[in-house]
Amino acid sequence: MIPFINRYVQVLCIGFAFIAVACNNESTKENKQELAGNVSDTNNAARSITFTQDQYKLSKIQIGNVEQRKLSNVIKLTGMIDAEPSSVATISAPLGGYVRTAGLLPGTYVKKGQLLATLENPEFISIQQEYLESLGRLEFLEQDFKRQQTLREEDVNAAKTFQQVGSDFKIVKARVAGLEQKMTLIGISATELRKNSNILPTANLYAPIAGFIKESNVNIGKYVAPTDILFEIIGVNELHLALNAFEKDIPNIKVGQVVRFALSNESTFNRTAKVFLVGRAADDNKMVPIHCHFPKENGLLPGMYVKAWLETGAEVQTAVPAEAIVQLEGLDYLVILTDSSSGTYTFQLMQIARGIEQDGYTAVEFASSVTPENVKVVMKNSYTVLSAIKNAEEEE
Numbered sequence: 001m002i003p004f005i006n007r008y009v010q011v012l013c014i015g016f017a018f019i020a021v022a023c024n025n026e027s028t029k030e031n032k033q034e035l036a037g038n039v040s041d042t043n044n045a046a047r048s049i050t051f052t053q054d055q056y057k058l059s060k061i062q063i064g065n066v067e068q069r070k071l072s073n074v075i076k077l078t079g080m081i082d083a084e085p086s087s088v089a090t091i092s093a094p095l096g097g098y099v100r101t102a103g104l105l106p107g108t109y110v111k112k113g114q115l116l117a118t119l120e121n122p123e124f125i126s127i128q129q130e131y132l133e134s135l136g137r138l139e140f141l142e143q144d145f146k147r148q149q150t151l152r153e154e155d156v157n158a159a160k161t162f163q164q165v166g167s168d169f170k171i172v173k174a175r176v177a178g179l180e181q182k183m184t185l186i187g188i189s190a191t192e193l194r195k196n197s198n199i200l201p202t203a204n205l206y207a208p209i210a211g212f213i214k215e216s217n218v219n220i221g222k223y224v225a226p227t228d229i230l231f232e233i234i235g236v237n238e239l240h241l242a243l244n245a246f247e248k249d250i251p252n253i254k255v256g257q258v259v260r261f262a263l264s265n266e267s268t269f270n271r272t273a274k275v276f277l278v279g280r281a282a283d284d285n286k287m288v289p290i291h292c293h294f295p296k297e298n299g300l301l302p303g304m305y306v307k308a309w310l311e312t313g314a315e316v317q318t319a320v321p322a323e324a325i326v327q328l329e330g331l332d333y334l335v336i337l338t339d340s341s342s343g344t345y346t347f348q349l350m351q352i353a354r355g356i357e358q359d360g361y362t363a364v365e366f367a368s369s370v371t372p373e374n375v376k377v378v379m380k381n382s383y384t385v386l387s388a389i390k391n392a393e394e395e396e
Contacts, residue, residue: 005245021333025102026093030190037164039134043356047345047347047349047389047393048338048347048348048389049317049346049347049388049389049392050344050345050346050347050350051345051346051347051385051386051388052059052343052344053343053344053345055222055345056345059384059385060380060381061378061379061380061382061384062380062381063337063376063377063379063386064376064378064379065373065377066318066319066320066372066373066375066377066378067318067319067361067363068316068317068318068319069316069317069318069319070314070315070316070317070358071314071315071319071356071358071361071363072187072311072312072313072358073311073312073313073314073315073356073357074309074310074311074312074315074358075245075252075253075309075310075358076307076308076309076314077243077245077259077307077308077309077310078243078244078246078305078307078308079241079242079243079244079290079306079308080241080242080302080303080304080305080306081239081240081276081300081301081302081303081304081306082099082239082240082241082302082303082316083234083235083236083238083239083240083243083302084235084238084239084240086209086238087211087235087236087237087239088232088233088234088235088237088352089209089211089232089233089235090229090231090232090233091205091207091208091229091230091231091232091236092224092226092227092228092229092230093115093119093205093224093225093226093228093230094127094185094186094226095121095123095185095186095203095226096118096119096121096224096225096226096228097119097121097123097124097203097224098119098120098221098222098223098224099118099119099120099217099218099219099220099221099222099223099224100117100118100119100120100220101115101117101118101220102204102218102219102220103216103217103218103219103231104116104216104231105213105216106212106213106214106215106216107213108210108212108213108388109210109211109212110207110210110211110212110213110233111207111210112208112209113207113209114206114207115204115205115206115255116204116205116206116207116230116231117204117205117218117230117231118202118203118205118337119186119202119203119204119205119224120201120202121203122201124186124200124201124202124203124309125199125201127179127183127186128183128188128193128199128200129184129199130179130247131179131180131183131190131193132193132197132199133171134175134176134179135194137172138169138172138173138176141142141165141168141169141172141173142169144165144169145166145169146383147171147201148162148165148166151161153348155277166380170311176234176236181273183203185202186255187203187204187205188203188204189199193221201360205230205231207233208233209229209233209307210232210234210235210237211233211234211236212233212236212301213231213232213233214232214233214234214302215229215231215232216230216231216340217229217230217231217334218230218231221260222335232272233370234302237296237298239272239296239300240273240276240291240292240293240294241253241257241259241261241290241291241292241293241294241306241308242290242291243259243289243290243291243292243308244287244288244289244290245288245289245310246285246287246288247282247287247288248381250278250288252312253275253278253290253312253325254278255276255277255278255309256274256275256276257274257275257310257312258272258273258274258310258311259273259274259275259308259309259310259369260273260307260309260311261273261290261292261309261391262306262307262308263304263305263306264304264305264306265305269308270363271294271297272294272295273292273293273294273308274293275290275291275292275310276291276292276293277289277290277291278290278291279291285334290310292308294336309356317355317363318364318366319354319360319361319362319363319364320334320362320364320373320377320379321360321361321362321379321380322357322360322361322362323379323380323382324377324378324379324380324382325352325354325362325382326349326366326382326383326386327373328349328386328390331351332351332352332354332364333349333350333351333386334349334350334352334354334364334377334378335347335348335377335378335382335385335386336348336349336350336375336376336377336378337377339378347378347385347389349371349386349389350366350375351367352365352366353357353365
C-alpha cells in the first residue's frame with residue numbers, strides 16, 4: 001500500500017492530477033435527477049478518496065458549510081431573439097417576370113427604398129402603353145366635359161349628351177388611377193412615364209424597410225411567379241425575446257416581470273428584459289408564448305437562441321456556491337469531508353438535487369436522512385477531488 005501512495009505523491013509533485021491511495025467503489029443504481037427533485041435516502045454512490053496532508057495542501061481545497069440564502073424562485077424558459085412584425089418584410093414580384101439583376105448575399109444590409117432587383121415582363125409594356133393611351137383619352141374627355149358643362153348651363157345641348165360625356169370622363173379617369181396604382185405596385189414610376197413617355201420592358205423592386213437580407217432567391221435569367229418569395233428582410237432596430245413557457249407556469253407569469261437571459265453559449269445571465277405580452281393559447285406541445293422587451297444591445301440578432309430565468313418570488317433555501325457542485329454520469333454531487341483525523345482527509349461524493357441558481361449560488365436538496373448543517377462541503381477545487389476519485393477507479 002505504501003509504494004502505491006508514494007508513486008502518486010511523486011505524480012502530484014510534478015504537477016499532474018491527484019491519484020488516491022484508496023477507493024471504495026460500490027455498484028450504483030442510476031436515477032435521473034430533476035431540478036428541485038427529491039434525492040433518494042439510499043447512499044448508492046459511496047465513492048470516496050483519502051488525501052495525505054501534502055496532497056491536501058497542494059490541492060488548495062477550501063471547506064465550508066452550506067448556507068441559508070434568500071433565493072428567488074425561478075421559471076426556466078427557452079426561446080430566441082425575434083424581430084417585431086413591423087421589422088420583417090417579404091418581397092415578391094406582383095406580376096412575375098424574368099430577373100435581370102443578380103441577387104444579394106444573406107447578411108447584406110439594405111436601406112429603405114434601395115433597389116433590390118430588376119424584372120422584365122412583356123406585360124409591363126402593355127400596362128405602360130394602356131396608361132399613356134388612357135391619359136391622352138382622359139385629357140380629351142376632360143376638355144369635352146368642360147365644354148358640355150358650359151353648354152348645358154346655357155341650355156344649348158341635351159342633358160343626355162352631357163351625362164354621356166361625364167360618364168366617359170369618369171370611366172377613363174378611374175382607369176388611369178387604376179393603372180397608376182398597378183405601376184406603383186410593380187415598381188414603375190407614373191410620374192417619369194408622363195414626363196418622357198418612355199416605355200420600358202422592366203420594373204424595379206425596392207426594399208420596403210431597412211434591415212439585413214435573410215433570404216435571397218433570385219439569379220439572373222430566372223423566371224419568378226407572383227407567389228415566389230424573392231427576398232426576406234429582417235430589421236434589427238426593434239427586437240424582442242420570444243420565449244416558451246409550460247402551461248403550468250403561466251399563472252406565475254405576469255406582464256412587467258423581469259427576465260434575466262443569456263445566449264445559448266453564455267454561462268452568466270447578465271442581460272435583462274421585461275415581459276410585455278403573455279400568450280393566451282398553447283401550441284401542440286403545450287407551450288405558451290411569452291414576449292419580452294429588452295434594451296437595444298449590440299451583437300444580438302434575430303434567430304439567436306436564448307435561455308432565460310423569470311423570477312417569481314424569493315424564499316430562504318439551502319445553497320452552496322455553484323462551483324462546489326460536480327457532475328458524474330449525469331448526476332449532481334457535492335464533495336464532502338467525512339474524516340480529517342490522523343493527518344489524512346477523506347472525501348466522499350454525496351448526491352444532491354440541484355435547484356435554482358442566482359448570484360453564483362445554487363439551491364441544493366439533500367436526502368431526507370442528511371442534516372445539511374452538519375455537512376462539511378468542498379467549496380473550491382471540488383473537481384480536483386472528483387478527478388482523483390475517477391483516476392483511482394480506473395487504476396482498479
